Amino acid sequence: MKRGSFELMKKMNQQVILKLIYNEKAISRAEIAEITGLSPATVTNITKGILGLGLIKETIHGESRGGRKPVLLEINPSGAYFIGLEWGIAELRGVLMDLNKKVVAYSEKRINSYQLDNFIELSASIIGEFYEHSIEKEKICGLGVGVHGIVDPMRGYSLFAPHFKWRNIPLKARLEEEFDLPVLLDNDVRAMALAEKWNGRDNFLFINTGSGIGAAIVMDGKLHYGRDYSAGEFGHMTLDKKGPLCSCGKRGCVEAFVSTDRLVYNYNEELNEELSHHTLQTEWSKLLNDARSGIEKAVFLLEGAVEYLGLGLANLVNLLNPEEILLAGDFIEGADLLLPLLKKKIKNNTLNIPGSKLQIEVSTFGEWVGAIGGATMVLEQLFNFQEGV
Structure with a gap:
């Protein structure tokens, strides 16, 4: 040999x-x-x-x-460590995870600019905090980053991040130069799904809700990427070609009906459209609380959103036959209101066989799922052989 x-x-x-x-x-x-x-x-x-x-x-x-x-x-839990970051729209979250997949440190920073240098500065601050945990740098195997939009994980490029207004940014090379660590990069929702996959799940859809609506598809224990790494753009499935205008420029997309920003502005039409994401989150909480109090307009808007989300998800269930749908993001805050309605809508619109044993739950990792998924990227590379790595 x-x-x-x-x-x-x-x-x-x-x-x-x-x-x-x-x-x-x-x-x-x-x-x-x-x-x-x-x-x-x-x-x-x-x-x-x-x-x-x-x-x-x-x-x-x-x-x-x-x-x-x-x-x-x-x-040996302390034999190696992994850093995961989620570059979100409003917050940058980071975790430090040990070899037993236990998170030993958390950190969160508010994002006030979508300039790349700002993300790197915030990331450096979080990584610096983690180095203060008396861990030898040599034991940190790498950094995994989940970024919104379309990501090429092989080359480490952010191909298109609409909220950040980024195109073709070589993030992996920039981050490796900045932090002197091996870096892995992927779409934020696929990173979230990876965290759940390592929780023992093999066939599921992961749906992230918020300003945008994204999905990740895991079948037979493998993430599905598509030819151009753009699989999972569930938010731009057309439900009504005469529906409201979507951020993508087309009409009647899932996101145009279900985006929490859209729901907030529809609920309070007097709001300034230049509101910060944090203010929008406060307004989203108010909308949910008003619905809990039985205020008719709030209930009507949420029921309409669930109607469209359920229809879109039922289409995916009929097409892909997953075992589970896992929800994350803004809708988790209203799970007590929205989940029972969503389960009913999906059941009413799926075929008997794919819908009969379907489980619909919220993510087990809460708001940290993206950062945990980032760390899991590096953990997975340690355990799963890839030639050339």
Whole structure:
């Protein structure tokens, strides 16, 4: 075997074993050999190397099958760390995550400018905070960033971020130069879906609600990107070609009916259209509270939004047959009002088979799901072999 081929196979085997230890929580070398089909000698050599890297540790003795009890191997939580950032429309959120996927630090900064330098400055502030947690920089495996809009994760480019007015920005190269860390980049909603995928979900739709409406598609445990990395533009599915004008320039898109900004302005037509995102969030909370109080206009607007969102999601369910739909973003604040209505609308508009066992829930990670997804990008690269990485 050529030297390069040997090193390739060795790296693949390392990642297979590391992921097995991660999934099993605690496992013996003999069990690793039995499950993977690798020889005991190979397992011993590879685990010795991973132990040397500090990624795993020996722990309590397992059950004996006769003779001496085996030593078990488990993940060393402090063996590696991952930084995740979500570059949102109103806030920039960051997390520091350990090797057991536990978040050990959170940070949030308000965005006051969509200039790239401002995002980098805020990111630097968050990363600086994380370095103060007495963690050796060498243990930080990299930085994962979720950015709104269309992102090319292979080249690390923001192809189009409409709210930021960005086109073809080489973010990965700029961030790696700035922070001296390996950087991974993806669309913010796909990053959110990745966090949930690592929670054991394999077939689901992830829907982010707010000023814009975005989706990520996970089928058979894999994120779907599309030819040009633009899969998931659910907000621009046309529901009524004579409907209201959308931000994309077309009429009757899901986003034109469901965007929380649109709902707020429709509820209070006297509002200045140049309101900050933070003021709009306050107005959104007021709209929800008024609906809870039974104010007719508020109830009417929310029921209309759910009608259109449910119709759009029912189309996706009939097309893709997911096990679950997970919701994130602004609609979570009104889940008590909106989720029961949404479930009913989807059920009424789906075929019996794809709709019969469908689960509709809110994201388990709340407002931090995007940043956690960013950190998970780097974690996934550590566990999943990619040639050339």
